[in-house]
Amino acid sequence: MGRRHRRSKVTRVVNLVKKIIAFFFSHIGLCALVVGYALLGAVIFKAVEGPHEAEIQELVKSAREKAVDVVWNATFRVNRLDSKQWKKTVLDEVKRFKTVCMLSIRKGYDGKEYGKQAQWTFTGAFLYSLTVITTIGYGNTAAKTYIGKTLTMLYAIIGIPLMLLFLTNIGDVMAKIFRFLYAQSIRLKFRLILWHKKRKAAKIRRANSLVSRLTRGHRVKADSSVDSFGLGAGADVEDLLTARVEMEQLEVRETAAAQLESMTVPISLVVFTMLGYLGVGTTIFKVWEGWTFLESFYFCFISLTTIGFGDKFPSTSVSNTDEAQEKLVITSIYLLFGMALLAMCFNLAQEEVQNKTRWIADKFRSKEDDDD
Amino acid sequence: MYTHNAVDTFDMGSADSSLSSLNEIPMEMDLTSAGPPISDDETEVETKEKKLFVYAKRILPHVGLVILLFLYLIAGAFLFRYLEAPKELETRNHELTTILGLRDEFQDHIWNITQDSDNRISREAFNAINQEYFEQLVKNMFQAYRNQFITAKHLLNKTREDEVLWTFPNSMFFAATVITTIGYGNLVPITVTGRVACIIFALLGIPLLLVTIADIGKFLSEFLSYLYRSYRGFKRKLRRQSKKITSQYRSQSQSRSSSVMGSSKAGSMNLHDIDSDSEDSAGDELRIPVFMVLLVLLAYTAIGGFLFQSWEHLEYFEAFYFCFITMATVGFGDIVPNEQVYVFFTMAYIIFGLSLATMCIDLAGTEYIRKIHYLGTKMEDAKGAVMTGLQAGEHLLKHTGIEVIKTAGGKLVQVRGAVLSSKEARELGMSYLLQFNYQHKNVLYEPLTGNLAKVVKEANIKILPDDITEKDGYIVQNKSYDRPVLGERGFVRLNGNAIKRIMIPLRNQAICVPYLIQKESDV
Numbered sequence: 064m065g066r067r068h069r070r071s072k073v074t075r076v077v078n079l080v081k082k083i084i085a086f087f088f089s090h091i092g093l094c095a096l097v098v099g100y101a102l103l104g105a106v107i108f109k110a111v112e113g114p115h116e117a118e119i120q121e122l123v124k125s126a127r128e129k130a131v132d133v134v135w136n137a138t139f140r141v142n143r144l145d146s147k148q149w150k151k152t153v154l155d156e157v158k159r160f161k162t163v164c165m166l167s168i169r170k171g172y173d174g175k176e177y178g179k180q181a182q183w184t185f186t187g188a189f190l191y192s193l194t195v196i197t198t199i200g201y202g203n204t205a206a207k208t209y210i211g212k213t214l215t216m217l218y219a220i221i222g223i224p225l226m227l228l229f230l231t232n233i234g235d236v237m238a239k240i241f242r243f244l245y246a247q248s249i250r251l252k253f254r255l256i257l258w259h260k261k262r263k264a265a266k267i268r269r270a271n272s273l274v275s276r277l278t279r280g281h282r283v284k285a286d287s288s289v290d291s292f293g294l295g296a297g298a299d300v301e302d303l304l305t306a307r308v309e310m311e312q313l314e315v316r317e318t319a320a321a322q323l324e325s326m327t328v329p330i331s332l333v334v335f336t337m338l339g340y341l342g343v344g345t346t347i348f349k350v351w352e353g354w355t356f357l358e359s360f361y362f363c364f365i366s367l368t369t370i371g372f373g374d375k376f377p378s379t380s381v382s383n384t385d386e387a388q389e390k391l392v393i394t395s396i397y398l399l400f401g402m403a404l405l406a407m408c409f410n411l412a413q414e415e416v417q418n419k420t421r422w423i424a425d426k427f428r429s430k431e432d433d434d435d
Numbered sequence: 436m437y438t439h440n441a442v443d444t445f446d447m448g449s450a451d452s453s454l455s456s457l458n459e460i461p462m463e464m465d466l467t468s469a470g471p472p473i474s475d476d477e478t479e480v481e482t483k484e485k486k487l488f489v490y491a492k493r494i495l496p497h498v499g500l501v502i503l504l505f506l507y508l509i510a511g512a513f514l515f516r517y518l519e520a521p522k523e524l525e526t527r528n529h530e531l532t533t534i535l536g537l538r539d540e541f542q543d544h545i546w547n548i549t550q551d552s553d554n555r556i557s558r559e560a561f562n563a564i565n566q567e568y569f570e571q572l573v574k575n576m577f578q579a580y581r582n583q584f585i586t587a588k589h590l591l592n593k594t595r596e597d598e599v600l601w602t603f604p605n606s607m608f609f610a611a612t613v614i615t616t617i618g619y620g621n622l623v624p625i626t627v628t629g630r631v632a633c634i635i636f637a638l639l640g641i642p643l644l645l646v647t648i649a650d651i652g653k654f655l656s657e658f659l660s661y662l663y664r665s666y667r668g669f670k671r672k673l674r675r676q677s678k679k680i681t682s683q684y685r686s687q688s689q690s691r692s693s694s695v696m697g698s699s700k701a702g703s704m705n706l707h708d709i710d711s712d713s714e715d716s717a718g719d720e721l722r723i724p725v726f727m728v729l730l731v732l733l734a735y736t737a738i739g740g741f742l743f744q745s746w747e748h749l750e751y752f753e754a755f756y757f758c759f760i761t762m763a764t765v766g767f768g769d770i771v772p773n774e775q776v777y778v779f780f781t782m783a784y785i786i787f788g789l790s791l792a793t794m795c796i797d798l799a800g801t802e803y804i805r806k807i808h809y810l811g812t813k814m815e816d817a818k819g820a821v822m823t824g825l826q827a828g829e830h831l832l833k834h835t836g837i838e839v840i841k842t843a844g845g846k847l848v849q850v851r852g853a854v855l856s857s858k859e860a861r862e863l864g865m866s867y868l869l870q871f872n873y874q875h876k877n878v879l880y881e882p883l884t885g886n887l888a889k890v891v892k893e894a895n896i897k898i899l900p901d902d903i904t905e906k907d908g909y910i911v912q913n914k915s916y917d918r919p920v921l922g923e924r925g926f927v928r929l930n931g932n933a934i935k936r937i938m939i940p941l942r943n944q945a946i947c948v949p950y951l952i953q954k955e956s957d958v
């Protein structure tokens with residue numbers, strides 16, 4: 064009894080662990096895992112890089128105040144009547160300030176005012192985490208401290224495979240959904256055609272009954288030989304029309320069945336879907352940021368292909384207002400969903416491309432055999 | 436061969452015990468090395484020719500693909516340079532003029548205030564003017580720096596006038612970062628035509644690079660497997676040689692001691708043969724461990740760190756960080772290579788590194804990802820299959836009172852004393868019938884098949900007698916199940932408390948056994 068009880072308990076624990084693993088690597092669990100990982104990254108990077116940003120901003124501010132003091136002293140306390148000496152002093156001070164400013168820019172200063180605007184807000188850090196694990200990497204926001212860079216590398220080592228897994232999984236699911244919707248649309252289309260043809264058949268049948276009634280009335284009045292000939296002709300025409308309509312219906316059903324069996328979504332539809340998504344993004348960013356159409360499309364394309372130059376970036380005049388934070392969140396969602404959509408498109412197009420490649424290879428091989 | 440050596444050693448030992456040890460060793464070495472060289476030479480020549488042919492056939496497509504990629508990059512470099520270079524000069528001059536204009540305006544403004552001696556300006560007003568000027572200066576400097584057209588050199592008047600960023604090496608580097616999706620952002624197209632060209636270039640170039648990298652990655656994967664196999668073979672040969680030398684020394688000592696030890700020598704030879712056989716079988720398995728794959732990636736990044744440390748005069752950590760961000764194709768652009776001379780080496784490093792990463796994913800990563808995903812899927816499938824089978828079995832048991840169940844692995848389990856007649860079997864639609872003289876002994880102790888064991892283990896199905904209890908539905912346990920109970924004249928005596936092992940049906944009757952999985956109450 065003890066041995067059996069212990070075995071059942073161990074087995075139950077093992078089953079529980081297996082169920083947990085299955086859940087986390089199922090679709091919903093994987094989405095939650097990716098979002099949770101990005102949120103974790105946001106917390107970490109904000110804690111690490113936020114103080115450094117404040118430090119740099121304060122450095123620039125103090126340098127500017129010092130420059131103002133020097134110019135004040137040169138203007139009103141030192142010999143102000145000597146134009147050449149005064150101009151030299153001012154130029155030297157401006158040059159020194161430029162040097163300090165350039166050094167700060169290299170260290171991560173972004174031209175924002177101390178205490179008023181900041182890059183490393185929670186949503187800014189969240190977007191940074193997302194650009195790391197999706198390998199977009201705009202570079203507008205980048206880790207500058209030693210610890211920040213180390214954490215970025217560790218974060219990428221774990222996050223990039225997780226992102227690949229997420230895209231593979233979600234791509235599969237979305238491809239199935241897309242294929243299902245496509246099949247449903249095909250069924251609807253052929254059902255509509257079938258209904259149309261049935262109505263046509265009914266109309267023909269009604270016309271046939273009318274003709275037969277007229278023929279019957281006519282037969283009562285006329286002589287037998289003419290009646291028999293006319294009736295035969297009418298019957299033949301009716302049968303031909305009915306058979307033709309039924310044949311058409313059968314052809315429609317067979318065509319629908321054939322297309323449903325193949326179940327390959329055409330590449331043009333896949334490309335159209337992707338262009339549609341890019342169009343939506345273009346419209347959003349055009350309205351928000353005041354960019355031209357080409358600039359918005361350029362940003363969306365560069366982002367979804369994970370090139371990520373960073374020359375165009377949403378909220379470049381970013382502030383801590385709620386509206387700007389909301390834009391960053393929507394941008395993050397757009398990128399995440401867009402990459403999943405891209406994975407879906409690759410998944411759908413892959414079969415078609417493989418079939419065409421195989422066809423080309425067979426053709427090439429047959430041509431080679433002919434040459435031999 | 437070993438037998439021959441043993442016989443020779445034995446004869447020499449017994450005949451001439453006065454031979455010196457120096458004479459014996461060279462003679463044996465000659466005997467052992469006499470045969471193999473001839474056959475080795477013949478096979479070596481043949482394999483050399485075959486290897487050359489295989490290499491030539493294998494390498495040509497890869498080289499063609501790499502050349503195509505290189506030509507595409509060169510075309511892109513020319514295109515972007517042609518489109519963007521004029522705009523660069525224009526923009527840079529504009530920005531420099533703006534910054535210098537700000538400075539001159541500031542000077543004139545302050546001087547005018549100073550010269551106007553009638554009005555004494557207050558400190559606060561003066562501070563406001565200066566604050567405004569310096570803010571404008573900072574903003575313009577940052578914008579210029581962001582565009583990468585103006586650096587500290589330009590602002591400090593230390594550079595030549597005609598120096599441009601869109602040189603041919605830089606344009607080619609930009610093209611490479613586009614199609615690898617790294618995208619540093621240090622150089623970006625600004626003109627409308629430049630951006631359109633960039634989109635089209637990326638649309639065509641990214642698939643081309645993916646195909647090339649996958650191809651090179653596969654080639655590297657095969658090459659590494661070949662190297663690993665050669666290493667294993669060499670190791671095995673070395674071990675065999677050392678074992679042979681050891682056995683020779685042992686043989687000499689044994690021959691000196693006495694001639695009675697011949698049987699033990701034969702035994703030791705057999706052991707050597709067994710060892711070599713086991714080593715051969717072990718060597719056939721080719722499993723490159725994940726640790727080695729990760730080590731390759733880490734080593735490549737570390738080597739890159741050293742290279743860029745010397746080329747670009749960075750700290751080692753900065754260089755390592757740059758290499759990692761590049762290999763992951765994140766490409767922030769906060770650290771970018773600046774030396775013109777090393778641009779082509781940088782591009783080669785990047786493309787080779789991405790191929791290496793593809794190879795590593797191909798060897799180890801994909802398998803683990805697929806395994807994890809498969810685990811999740813398998814849980815659902817196994818559970819569904821088991822539930823379906825068990826429910827069907829339960830249904831049949833409840834409604835038909837079948838006596839015997841055949842498990843998925845083909846094992847027979849008797850449930851109760853009912854025996855189906857041929858009529859009842861036909862009604863149930865069962866196609867499997869036991870023959871008249873069929874006997875099955877100790878059914879439940881036979882080893883389970885692989886598939887059945889897997890299903891049983893995963894779904895916690897109880898098959899063995901020790902696992903079955905009275906609570907488990909239709910199975911009844913009895914301690915005396917090893918002893919069959921037979922009535923007179925061969926009839927099966929019905930006993931509700933026993934699990935029968937031998938079934939001898941009545942004459943003119945057959946027992947129908949459904950193919951079902953035994954009911955499991957816990958599921």
